[in-house]
């Protein structure tokens with residue numbers, strides 16, 4: 001016990017002095033289930049005389065593999081199964097191996113055995129603690145990775161001036177208030193629609209650009225609007241977003257809005273303002289006027305589940321989808337390629353209410369002399 005104590009002190013001192021971290025220890029114990037008098041063994045003594053642990057020299061690049069060699073006491077060993085106890089990353093691990101001793105005690109296998117343990121963080125000391133008939137530690141091989149090299153500073157060109165780090169500026173916001181016919185509690189619409197949140201796309205055209213010119217690609221921003229169900233709120237029954245984020249948009253633009261089921265529509269400035277434009281400034285919220293959209297753009301249906309649909313035109317194709325493809329019991333059949341679109345009041349059914357909404361849209365469009373949304 002004294003020797004062990006001294007050894008421990010020396011070991012720990014060694015570790016302390018050289019900065020090694022003692023992360024684990026291994027312990028080997030043995031027992032002798034194959035003890036046999038026929039082998040002329042008077043007693044069953046199986047214990048390691050020494051354990052040598054050698055770390056993989058490529059440990060730092062190939063994972064940490066530790067090869068463990070155990071030298072047994074040859075004199076009294078019969079058939080011994082040994083368990084090596086060790087730790088990896090602080091977790092206790094074991095590995096077993098068997099030393100089957102031949103009758104001929106001069107056989108090297110009689111006195112030696114070797115095994116390999118592998119782990120990701122087998123560092124520090126490895127050894128065998130006293131147990132049973134005793135054991136000895138003969139060597140420690142701390143797993144040493146090369147010290148990280150410090151890159152040698154090189155003379156790099158000095159920038160002419162400080163490098164400006166782009167910082168995100170304040171975002172521009174827009175207040176959007178939509179009235180969707182027959183959806184929302186206003187004017188007798190469906191107060192509990194299945195989809196109280198809707199996606200919208202805003203289109204921004206320069207003041208001198210014509211939204212109906214297909215060669216012009218507008219700036220677009222997407223967002224959502226939510227149905228206001230708070231009675232007496234002032235926007236009850238409207239789909240609103242008081243701060244729809246439109247990024248860093250800065251300038252004066254014509255603005256149009258589109259949502260699934262509805263024709264695109266341009267926000268019309270207040271009376272007397274012939275510019276048709278709104279000013280957007282980062283950090284500020286531009287209030288767009290309340291706008292009512294026209295419902296009925298059902299076809300073409302979405303190409304993917306939940307995808308956008310419609311072509312910004314309401315015509316015979318949309319009528320056929322609602323009145324023939326999806327009406328009544330057909331809503332759940334293969335003839336209805338866009339039930340969500342045909343259910344104009346969003347109550348889960350395609351019926352006379354939806355039909356009447358569509359007919360009303362046709363009347364409005366007929367008076368306007370068009371079938372398409374603004375800019376179509």
Ligand SMILES: [Ca+2]
Nearest residue numbers: 297299311313
């Ligand atoms: Ca359509």
Ligand SMILES: [Ca+2]
Nearest residue numbers: 343345347349
């Ligand atoms: Ca409906």
